[in-house]
Amino acid sequence: MAGVNKVIILGRLGSDPEVRTLPSGGKVVNFSIATSENYTNRNGEKVEQTEWHRIELWENLANIAEQYLKKGDMAYVEGKIRTEKWTDQNGQERYTQKIRGTSMQLVGGRANNAVEDNDSASSYGSSNTGYAPKPAPVPTPPPIEMAGNGGDDLPF
Template sequence: MAGVNKVILVGNLGKDPEVRHLEGGASVAHFTLATNEYYKDKQGNRVERTEWHNIAAWRGLAELAEKYLRKGQQVYVEGKIRTRQYQDKDNQTRYITEIIADEISMLGGRPQGSEGASASAPAAAEVPTTFRQEPELDQLPF
C-alpha cells in the first residue's frame, strides 16, 4: 500500500501572502499559519502553545491567496507536508518543512480593520470562501 501524506490545519495567518512569479509563468504564495493548542501544566495553569507552519500555494491558488487572504485571518488549509533543501547566501545547506496547499478555505470572514477591506475590494458576496488547486494535466491518473 502506498503511503498517505495529508495535512489539515485550522489557524490564523501570521502575515499577508508573499507572491513570486516564476520565469515559466507559474506563481507561488508563501505565508505562515499559527495553530494553537491549550493544556494544563502540573500546577493546573492553562498553557497555550503556538505552532507556526510554513504554507506554500501554487499557480491559481497562489493568485487567489494574494487577492483574498490577509494577516490575522482564520483559514482552513489542506495539503501535503514536504521538506526541501536550499543553499543560503553563505552557501550553507538549509532545510525547510512546509505545507503544499491543495485547498484553502476562509473561516469567519475578514478580520476587522484589514487592509484588504478597502473600497477597491470586492463585495463580500463576490468573495469565494474555498479555493482548490486544480491538478496539472500531467498529474492526472489517466
C-alpha cells in the same frame, strides 16, 4: 509501499502573503499560519502552545490568497508536507519543511475576506486546486427512542 501524506491546518495568518511571479507567468504565495492549543500543566497553570506552519500555494490558489488573505485572517488549508534541502552561506546543508496547499477555504465573514461572488466561488469550488466554499450544515437527525417492549420499535 504506498503511503498517505495529508495535512489539515486551520489557523490565523502571521503575516500578509508573499507573492512571487515566476518567469512562466505563474504565481507562488508563501505565508505562515499559527495554530494554538491550550492546556493546564501539572502545576495547574494554563499554558498556550503555538505552532507555526509554513504554507506554499501555487497558481489558482496563489491568486486567491493574494486577493483575499491578509495578516490575522483565519484560513483552512489542506495539503502535503514537503521537505526542501538547501545549503546555507557557510556550506552547511539545511532542511526546511513546508506545507504545499492543495485546497484552501477562507474562514469567517466579510470581515475575514470571504468570497461572496457566486460566480467566483462556484468556479473555484469545482476542483481541489481552488477555493472550496463552506459546505452547508448537515441537520442532526432526531434521537431514536427505544421503548422497553422487547425492541419492537427498532428502526430496522
